[in-house]
Amino acid sequence: MALRHRFHQRLRQELSPSREPVTELPDLVHLNCQTVRFATERGRMLEGWWLTGEAAQGQVILTHGWGANRQALLPLVPMLVAAGWNVLLFDVRNHGNSDEDTFSSMPRFAEDIDAAIAWLNNTQGKCPIALIGHSVGAAATLLAASRRNDITAVVSLSSFAHPADMMKRWLVEKGIPFYPLGWYVLRYVQRVIGYRFDSIAPVDTLTRIHCPVLLVHGDRDTIIPLEDAYTLASKTNNAVLRVVPGGHDLSPSIAQHGDELVAFLHDALKPDSDSRHQQLHHHADYL
Known part of the structure; x- marks a missing residue:
């Protein structure tokens, strides 16, 4: 019993994200930036930045990945604000400057x-x-959008297809055999x-999203294989896949080649965006 308790403690430690505090405001010229705090589940508080421009046509929420903070997607902000979108970047629980909680998980990201x-x-x-998320934040973005009907567009950057496969890759990295320990780890985490x-896998949640979805994945991603992106794209006609040069961190590539991202968000605002989205689905899958 004591051995199992120690194993659970060690497992929680291994699966806990590192925390990178945010220590300074973003250095973005000509943008109005306000630090905000708001409540989430279990009475915890989240901290973020609210960045606004002039004559905004909509709002974008940016969600970082595991072990990162709101600064990770900061390179996307200038082009989004220039295109007429106000932007909210925030730290999820146990990340950045947001409150601590008992554990982190993709469903808690979605909360x-x-x-x-x-x-x-x-x-x-x-x-x-519109919602934009990266990695675990992308998977959580898909989960959150699948439960709502008030989202205009979703952009998923480097999402995995299924958390079980992600966990199995982690087990291999840690040298943990699937039987019996790995099998037990997956059951314990669930x-x-x-x-x-x-029930929370992007391959399932993606099929329940009603608004247009843009899937973006790096052609040299060593954290989440490109095959995951193709698996996701094959599950629905409502998603467009764009493969971009780069690895798991796509913000530099997207910031340099963001014209299609901006066009995707702009088209999502139009009444006939669904038909236009279906046409875009048949185009080449490279930005």
Whole structure:
């Protein structure tokens, strides 16, 4: 019993994200930046930046990945604001300057995205909302969007297809054999987070999203293989896949080649965006 308890403690430590505090405001000229705090589940508080331009046509929520903070997607902000979108970047629980909680998980990332949406609706009024997430933040973005009907567009950067496969790759990296330990680890993690992997897997949640979805993946991603992106794209006609030069961190590539990203968000605002999205689906899959 004591051995199992120590094993669980060690496993939680191994699976806990590192925390990188945010120590300074973004250095973005001509942008109005405000530090904001808002509540999420379990009475925790999240911290973020609210960046605005002139005559915004909508709002974008940016969600970072595991072990990162809101600064990770900062390179996307100038082009989004220039294109007429106000931007909310925030730290999920146990990340950046947001509150600590008992554990982190992709569903908890999604809860924090819901809290960010609620803050926008309560403080900025009803306005088109687009969601952009990276890695685990991308998977959480897909999960959050699959449960709502008030999202205008979703952009997924470097999402995995299924958390079980992601966990299995982690087990291999740690040298943990799948039988019996790896099998037990997967069951234990599902019990702790309160969800079966199948019910929150992007391959499933993507099919339940009603708004246009843009999937972006690096052609040299060594963290989440490109095959995951093709698997996701094959599950629905509502998603466009764009393969870009680069690895797991796509912000430099997207910042340099963001014209299609901006066009995708702009088209999503139009009444006939669904038909236009279907046409775009048949185009080449490289930015």
